[in-house]
Amino acid sequence: MQILDGKFLAAQxxxxxxxxxxxxxxEGKRAPHLVAVLIGSDPASQTYVKSKAxxxxxxxIRSSVYELDASTTQAQxxxxxxSLNQDDSVDGYIVQLPLPKHLDExxxxxxxxxxxxxxxxxxxxxxxxxxxxxxxFIPATPFGILEIFRRYSISTTGKKVxxxxxxxxxxxxxxxxxxxxxxxxxxxxxxxHSKSNHVKEVCLDSDIIIAAIGKKDFVTADMVKEGAVIxxxxxxxxxxxxxGDVDFENVAAKCSxxxxxxxxxxxxxxxxxxxxxxxxxxxxxx
Ligand code: NAP
Numbered sequence: 001m002q003i004l005d006g007k008f009l010a011a012q013x014x015x016x017x018x019x020x021x022x023x024x025x026x027e028g029k030r031a032p033h034l035v036a037v038l039i040g041s042d043p044a045s046q047t048y049v050k051s052k053a054x055x056x057x058x059x060x061i062r063s064s065v066y067e068l069d070a071s072t073t074q075a076q077x078x079x080x081x082x083s084l085n086q087d088d089s090v091d092g093y094i095v096q097l098p099l100p101k102h103l104d105e106x107x108x109x110x111x112x113x114x115x116x117x118x119x120x121x122x123x124x125x126x127x128x129x130x131x132x133x134x135x136x137f138i139p140a141t142p143f144g145i146l147e148i149f150r151r152y153s154i155s156t157t158g159k160k161v162x163x164x165x166x167x168x169x170x171x172x173x174x175x176x177x178x179x180x181x182x183x184x185x186x187x188x189x190x191x192x193h194s195k196s197n198h199v200k201e202v203c204l205d206s207d208i209i210i211a212a213i214g215k216k217d218f219v220t221a222d223m224v225k226e227g228a229v230i231x232x233x234x235x236x237x238x239x240x241x242x243x244g245d246v247d248f249e250n251v252a253a254k255c256s257x258x259x260x261x262x263x264x265x266x267x268x269x270x271x272x273x274x275x276x277x278x279x280x281x282x283x284x285x286x
Pocket of ligand 1: 141164165166167168169170171192193194195196199212213214215233234235236265266267269
């Protein structure tokens with residue numbers, strides 16, 4: 001059984017980004033610039049934003065954070081978004097989700113200029129992704145999952161893939177990416193959700209399981225075929241510890257490869273954001 005080591009891959013990807021940024025700087029050009037907008041004081045969101053900023057700076061990407069009060073109005077946030085859309089020094093930005101309840105998430109995402117939407121959540125980017133357009137920003141977590149398949153040379157062509165969870169940020173985009181006519185991709189995908197009646201049967205028949213549910217120990221060993229590949233996206237905080245969606249110990253004994261939590265997909269979600277920021281910078285220069 002192989003551990004799919006997110007820490008190792010993230011270090012490799014960061015080194016590649018850093019050498020590209022070093023080259024850009026050596027040519028006397030400005031560094032790529034990533035902005036994060038954080039509204040309110042949700043501790044998990046604060047941790048994510050800090051971590052994103054730290055990783056960006058480590059590879060030479062300039063990072064700025066706008067911290068706004070939880071009472072920020074929709075109009076105030078849209079005004080900031082418009083100013084970031086206009087600001088030529090900003091290559092990409094993210095609005096950290098979830099937003100306080102009084103803000104309309106869809107309207108906020110739709111206000112982001114698609115060419116600066118490095119989270120890849122804007123409907124234009126989702127549409128470009130579905131069309132297979134190379135300029136699309138692919139959402140960070142699905143992009144990270146593709147990197148795992150690529151860099152561990154796990155072929156997905158012709159495989160049966162079960163994706164559990166259909167959110168717009170993970171399950172739905174990765175199900176589309178896995179069924180595209182490319183490698184990674186070319187898989188036969190079943191997208192499972194809370195209304196699915198046959199989750200266990202589909203999983204047992206799958207070569208690859210991608211779990212993005214948000215429930216600790218959801219995927220148990222009796223749901224997994226011998227030799228399957230398991231990608232665990234879940235991040236569940238229980239008693240101060242972080243767990244995935246997969247019963248790691250028992251499933252690991254049965255599968256051929258598995259991502260740990262922590263130390264798996266989460267780290268690649270951050271590097272994907274950095275890759276998208278560099279891509280945005282380069283698209284602007286071309
Ligand atoms: P989400 O928006 O809450 O979606 C959860 C999905 O799971 C929904 O589609 C839901 O179905 C489905 N589901 C719930 N109970 C189910 C059941 N009993 N059987 C089958 N499907 C079920 O979650 P998300 O944003 O995609 O996140 C999922 C997990 O990944 C969370 O733990 C989150 O923290 C983590 N995450 C990690 C990263 C990372 O970087 N590693 C990034 C993003 C998210 P319905 O649609 O029918 O409700």
